Amino acid sequence: MRHVHVCLLPTEILLGIFTIIREEPGTRDSLKRETIAALARTCKTFKEPALDVLWENISGIKPLISFLPEGVVSRTRNQKLKTSLRGEWKIFAQYARRIHSLAIDKCNLDEISEQVVEALVSTPSLALLSNLRKLQWLDDRGCFFPLLRTLLVPTITSIKLGIDSSELWLSSFSKSALLTFLGARCPSIRELDCVYDGHSDEFSDAISEAVCCCHELVHLKAGVLNAQALVHLASLPLLKSLHLWLSFDVVDKPPTNSIPMFISKLDELSITARSHTSLTQCFRNVRFLSCRSVVLSIDLDWMDPDEPYDPLDIPDLIVAFSECFSPVLEELWVHSDFGHHNERILDHRFAFGFDVIAPFLQFSHLTMLDLDWLCTSDIGDEAFRNMVQSWPLLKDFRFESGDRWVVPPSLTFTGLVHLIQHCRHLRRIDIHFSACSIDANSEPFSTTLPNEMITCLFVGFSPIVDPKAVARQLHVLLPNLTHVVRYEWGGDDDREVPFVKGWNTVDEYLELLTEGAVLREKIGELWEES
Known part of the structure; x- marks a missing residue:
């Protein structure tokens, strides 16, 4: 079968090819435009589809008048473009009808003179850009609104x-x-x-x-x-x-x-x-x-x-x-964001319990739930278990961690275990809880499958006791967890960050436990090979 010469391809296919060139990632826009412009000059078959692609998306007014004959476009003393459009509207229309998308910002308007605006507004045709589909106008100066009005066409x-x-x-x-x-x-x-x-x-x-x-x-x-x-x-x-x-x-x-x-x-x-x-x-x-x-x-x-x-x-x-x-x-x-600018972060009157959160339980399809704006320090482990059972599809869960609340939480490490146990799709957890040692042989810890998707845990100002034991529990529950993130006081606040030493110790032990797990995995692979 003989190959069809590219010049004999249907216009729709040529449009597709030129569009691919224009949208090719990793190539400078100027180089892509130069390539398409060169294709437009190659032959009559290429000219129209190449020009359609070249002029489809335009930024600013300057490209629109750059093709006009020499002498029609010049510059003022302050280097703004000016024009004396008369019989050139026919040439102008040949290119303007191809424009489907136009983006204009303050810089684009600063480089044209009042003469250009007046000329474009007084176009003899029914519309300046008759086929415009998309318009982005990022300027609020009223002196340019006549031009904006001219650009508003029914095709947008x-x-x-x-x-x-x-x-x-x-x-x-x-x-x-x-x-x-x-x-x-x-x-x-x-x-x-x-x-x-x-x-x-x-x-x-x-x-x-x-x-x-x-x-x-x-x-x-x-x-x-x-x-x-x-x-x-x-x-x-x-x-x-x-x-x-x-x-x-x-x-x-x-x-x-x-x-x-x-x-x-x-x-x-x-x-x-x-x-x-x-x-x-x-x-x-x-x-x-x-x-x-x-x-x-x-x-x-x-x-x-x-x-x-x-x-x-x-x-x-x-x-x-x-x-x-x-x-x-x-x-x-x-x-x-309310808490960290004042003393209400210590005020227990701002703490809510299970009854306040209960209306959210009907949303059983939730994959992302943001409750970090609330102080929920009155919610304990059992109430928390009843909550998370209602949201089995959660992937992203944020619980009382967003406003730097330091009201002591009722939730403990057992609550975190309930979360991992009932929400098997979790990829991110931000939580305020009381981290402490628990019995690894008792439920729910002993019956909870570990989550291997979480690599980072945000704990805010969570209090912590026995950091080494907490690190071991976290490693069993979240075997790919590499570090824990917590809040730091911002700005000129010189208050001591709560529990920072304890969580630093957790980070150190997590690093050691992770390295040990990697080493044991390599040794296991060597045993299998031998």
């Missing part, structure tokens, strides 16, 4: 608005007007990322109006949304991820007496709040019928550092959470 399916990849938009009248325009202009949006900083009813209503115009949303990151937008989102069957902010301590109730039921199978829900109270109120006003992963964050910048929360807020929050989500939940992450 993904848009990100911000200052840079991590900072948020500041609310303003011009942004509110732009967002009101966004929903109607781009009704096919599937991914929308517009998280703003600060609370503004006007801005919230604007982004909510935009969201209500989007019926194909799959991924949404937004600031505070009103109740009408939440009702709309709850009805979207394609929604997969949702990131919201809650305003102060008030969450609007739905416009009707019915509670919004999110029917879509959310892979991820992320909620940032300014207090536990606002989270509780939110969970009472919505229902997530099928959500896989939940991330809860408390915005510490908006909280009183002296009174971050009342201990009585936590039980209500956990009850509301358990009523809001279904048992299919797999992951619960909580980003919160």
